[in-house]
Amino acid sequence: MVFYFSGTGNSRFVAERIARSIDQEAIDVTTYTKEKKTPMFTDEGVYVFACPSYMSAPARSMTEFIESATFPKGARAFFIVTCAVSMGISPRVCSELCEKKGLEYVGAAQVVMPQNYIALFKMQSTEENKKIVKDAIPSIDKIADMIRNGEKTDDKVFKSFEYALTKWVRDVYYKGFMKTKKFKATDACISCGKCAKVCPLSNIIMNGNKPSWGKNCTHCMACINQCPKEAIEYGKGSVGKTRYKGPESCLG
Ligand SMILES: Cc1cc2nc3c(=O)[nH]c(=O)nc-3n(C[C@H](O)[C@H](O)[C@H](O)COP(=O)(O)O)c2cc1C
Ligand code: SF4
Ligand code: SF4
Structure with missing residues (x-):
């Protein structure tokens, strides 16, 4: 089974490509979290989890999903962390999570994808994003091969203080x-x-004719990047920056 959490589509894109390659289904974890379901899985095969890196580790929407779910004891788990630069400490966070859940940690692989954190970071141009997505495809396919062959990742070891x-x-x-x-x-x-529709945490409601943001936000940046009129700003942080419309918009 291939699970994903994704704000602007990068992790979904990676999960769907991997799922097709290993002949599995890609499942959005918010289908469980939105319905407040406690998931119980019995499949004995490998579990693949794909999500963005938020502040150098897997997005909490994914780690909390895994914590809340039940898996068969000793089931294998492989993580894919999409990022703009680096997945940081993700391998150790994932292996500790596996230990806690009684899963066998197989590995964590990063896929560099376009930057989406418009509120805080410099955004790349649409042309740069096209190149990043094109360059990512061979590495995604290599990860699919690793999963198929049961290969472990060669994880960076971090000093304890770091x-x-x-x-x-x-x-x-x-x-x-x-x-x-x-x-x-x-x-x-x-x-x-559209902003309300794309929010993975259902945190936006249309109040009259304008969106209104609640408190359950994970800064996934789906709403601001996907607004068709670029009508959402995040203070001064987003003003004048290129919106990221997702990986599909970079292909073709
Ligand atoms: C809140 C937030 C924190 C982020 N932190 C990092 C980070 O620490 N390192 C990094 O390389 N990219 C970081 N990014 C960029 C995303 O990880 C990257 O664009 C990712 O592929 C987005 O995936 P998605 O489209 O599936 O949501 C961050 C993005 C957001 C929104
Ligand atoms: S409100 Fe927060 S969680 Fe929802 S789409 Fe916007 S940034 Fe993402
Ligand atoms: S135009 Fe943008 S801000 Fe307004 S409702 Fe649509 S997506 Fe939301």
Whole structure:
């Protein structure tokens, strides 16, 4: 089974390509979390989890899904972390999670994909994104081969203080910075409701004819990047930056 969590489509794209290659189904974990279902899986095959790197480790929407689910004891787990630069401490976070869940950690592989964190980071141009997606395809296919052949990944070993510091920064960021106060729809908004529809956490409601953001936000950047009118801003952080429309928009 191939599970994914994805804000702007990178991890979904990777999961779907891998799933096709290993003849499995790609499943969006929010189909479980939105319905508040406690998932129980009995399949004895390998479990593949694909999600973005948020602050150097797998997005919590994925790790929390895994924590909440039940898997057969000793089932194998392989992680794919999409990122703009590096998956950071993801391998260790994933192997510790496996230990806690009684899963056998097989590996964690990164796939460099276009940057989507428009609120904070420099965005790449559409041309640059096309090249990044094109270059990612062979590495995705290589990962599919690794999964098929049961190969383990060669993980980077982190010094304890480096690992602890990254974890601490991540915790602080989740607690203090993943807020929605700075999201705003400008006068360019045409009230289409797409932002509400694409939010994986159902955190946006249409209040009259404008979107209104709740508190359950993981800063996935789907709403702001996918607005057809580029009518969403995140304070001054997003002004004038290229919106990322997802991997499919980079192909062809
Ligand atoms: C909240 C947030 C934190 C991020 N942190 C990192 C990071 O630490 N390292 C990195 O290389 N990319 C980082 N990124 C970029 C994403 O990991 C990358 O664009 C990813 O492929 C997005 O996947 P998605 O389209 O499936 O949501 C971050 C993006 C967001 C929104
Ligand atoms: S997606 Fe953009 S245009 Fe559509 S409702 Fe949301 S802010 Fe308005
Ligand atoms: S409200 Fe937050 S979680 Fe929902 S789409 Fe926007 S950034 Fe993502």
